[in-house]
Amino acid sequence: MKERDLNQGRPSRIFDTANDSAPAATFSGNKALMLDEPLIFELGSSETCGVDIDAMEPVKSRLGGLERSQVIGLAGLSESETVRHYTRLSRQNYAIDLGLFPLGSCTMKHNPRLNEKMARIAGFSDIHPMQPISTVQGALELIDELAHWLKTLTGMPAVAMSPKAGAHGELCGILAIRAALEARGDAREVILVPESAHGTNPATAAFAGYRVEEIPATQGGRVDIDALAERLGPDVAGVMITNPNTCGLFEPDMRKISDLVHAAGGLVYCDGANFNAIVGRVRPGDLGIDAMHINLHKTFSTPHGGGGPGSGPVVLSEALAPYAPLPYVTQTDDFFQLVEEEQSLLSDSDTFGRMTAFHGQMGMFTRALSYIMSHGADGLKQVSEDAVLNANYILRSMDDLLDAPFGHSGPCMHEALFSDKGLADGFSTIDVSKGLIDEGYHPMTMYFPLVVHGAMLVEPTETESKDALDNFIGSFRTVVTKAKDGDKSLLSAPHFAPRARLDETAAARKPILVWNEPEATEAAE
Amino acid sequence: MRYLPLSDIDRGQMLSKIGVQSIDELFVDVPQEAQLTGPIRELPNHASEMAVERHFQALAAKNTVAGQVPFFIGAGAYRHHVPASVDHIIQRGEFLTAYTPYQPEIAQGTLQMLFEFQTQVARLLGTDVANASMYDGSTACWEAISMAGRITKKKKAIISSGVHPHYVSVANTMARFTGDELLTSLPSLDAPLNPEQELINQIDDDMSCVIVQYPDILGNINDLSAIANKAHDHKALLIAVVTEPVALGAIKSPGDMGADIVVGEGQSIGVGLQFGGPYVGLFGCKAKYVRQMPGRLCGETVDASGKRGFVLTLSTREQHIRRDKATSNICTNSGLCALAFSAHMTLLGEKGLRNLAMVNHAKAVKAADRLCAIEGVEMASGHFFNEFTLKLPRDARAIVQELADQNILAGVSLGRLYPKSEGLDNGLIIAVTETVQDEDIEALAAALEASLMGGLA
């Protein structure tokens, strides 16, 4: 044998790590793939630039003496450093791409990559909102096509496409209601909202100038229809009802609620955040509603992006359609027109006005249409059925261990609701959440809806396999068992995340919202 | 169906675990008459990737792509070159498919990014603080007016004629329902140079705020110090709107000139045109007003082991806690666009942004000189950055269409933006960014010249 073939002393066995303690710390502060990352202001400099900009001959300035003389204070990085910075940051995030994301009322489903590809076609991504109409016919046709799908899926005659997100859609619907009531000379001042409603509902009604009153829920987690009927009257402009509601239950009396509200002269807003439970199987239009927003970033899989952008088109009834916001798309023969201020002067439109600078979230329309076409009418029906099936599977795999306040009365829709009843003293929903983080999951929605104590709202969505659900259930049961047994390790969870629990009290008492140079901070103190 | 992993065998096993015979039993709460028995017949069934792509390509082919023609359109959205790495970064699944960072232990990536974004935005706008983004510039503008009302407890605001008319429309839509009084006016092609001067004379003690745009809709840039002082004399706030943030690489920030709230459209940096959205609203203000701000805020703190970390903070302002008493109903913001903005800004840095701004200005000056050399074309703007307004001898709408038919996207006619006002029909707003080449300017000049000659003949 030759010396160089003798493995150079490299060990061929691994040591038993059980008896061997790991080092307490590393020089870098990193732990292998768990990499910390400074801020760009700590990494970069004002002289570094990651973009080569073609030089220009200088011209005589026409800036009128307003030239910037002070530094902006921006830090630059080269391209290689920039890519690394954001890649390292990205690894501190949980995401759908990493695993099941059981957030109730948020519909975190798989985001197909075809959608991303379609949105990036230059013919959609590189066109300007103020281009002459003749040069954007394909874009307007796409908007019209998506509008057709949304109208048909909901059974509603009209849709406003421009709202930028769910809450913006709610605002659109409420403004349309207000405009319609004012048009008939019937100013009303109150919007009724069930106590289980998402916070955006009362906030929207107040933002639109209405006073908000709450309607109680029944023991069964539904709108108390008797209380509602009693409250209706000439001062009530309308109701905002989420259906399926935030407890994950369908409001079986929706049609009756609509009829009651209409009989009292009001209008019905339906929050469509939970449309995923019924898409393709139930048309909200058949339930007598007047307006409903659709979160394209929930039901139709446009990415949440760490908190937006969203998109919230609003379907409208005949009663509200004339008041839809500008701009909107119309079609005459083969030509698509964009009705802006200019054209609305010519038409007899009663539009309540403009909600945003341009036409809405085109980049989300392309993604949503790509998703919708991929599924088709048959696939979308399967979507809601599988979403409901998955949620009920979780409900029935947990309800022997965890209190399901509405579980005894029947199935849930697309999300399963549990309460903190039965957890050991000193243990709360947040401890279950943080325990799930250690198990490798994003927690479910916690402490919402408010009508259930210590609520845990689990929405698996239809894009999870049975194996994925079984694994999640195994983790969920383990963590809940610990919380019931009073396992103290849960109180300091998560133990394996990039950060332990963060001090939110300190953050709120003395807010630090921007980075300041360390010298400057010291000098100020 | 490629996105649905359950097999029929899975479904059967799951139904029996649940204890029902069929999926229909899970929909018992839905009244029978409201349920469809099969797929909606008016709509087609599922399609393959290839079929979807084919359909989209056919639609896209009907649009004129900005990057393929001489292109001079601005007026609130600007075509800038976005480095390739920006798109790569926003497609990282951990950013793209993450949720709002309400669970900070597993969302430090998004949170740190937002903290960096807030710092970049505050520095650019010249404000003490900035939030984690709004939907877009126009909605941020109304939110600022609304916030000024909360701070000053007054309900009257005056909007400069230099503010983008769509932003004014958005504010008018909201004011109609909230009972705020807005004083607005139209720009003029004959004396457009400093609309702020006229505003100064109108400010009184009843006003909560004065809203100006910088650079304004016609491209003018004017010093805001005098109007800030006058507003403050009357206990009103100055709100400045920036629709072209690249300008702030070349000119003083509104905050430095005394603006109390600065809002902006961040689309120029990193986001791209996208036919109007999604964009990213910028929102900055003085530190003392932070509790009246709308939208999400990210703040620095430490974790249980003392390590620096970031959380969403001051949430009690927001709808999910304050409900009908919230500062705004906004929930979703524009997180991924904020990431695109922040990544592009990081690539540029101080030096790059300043260079980029100077290149924009130089190209705009060059284009202005060339176009104003055409007989009958007059410059209607005073000082400008990368956008200016020309006064043409006839209705600019027709000329824009004529040039579009020759595959030249010439700018935005004032007639389209201000359909109600006769005196503005001949105005054309031209934006010139770094993406414009000399031959584009030449093509525009030649076509405009030919069109005007034809028009005069």
Added chain:
Amino acid sequence: MVRYYTEDHEWIEVEDGNAIVGITDYAQGQLGDVVFVETPTAETIFAKGDDAAVVESVKAASDVYSPVSGEVIKGNDALAEDPALVNSDPEGEGWFFKMTLSDSTELDALMDEDAYKEFIADL
């Protein structure tokens, strides 16, 4: 000097026709760490039960009601700098505002300390 309590967990201490108002120890315990307090400005007129102040923890914002009718003399400025006073000394340094009373008979409807103790024991 007499101290009264409301069912909404405010306390009010009256001396010579003027009063100091705050929230009870039980209330601060339920709220958790207080991060911000908005107190009323001098000369604000309240009817009994009006929204008078706001107290915030990280995840909750609660209105504090005026236990009686009257006019605000001053708010407790120390809370702006150190909202944690509400946790550490709710019924002392952590007071919210001082006010005059316009109708001292309104006090009759409030609870004394023993009654309040009994009240919270049942919650």
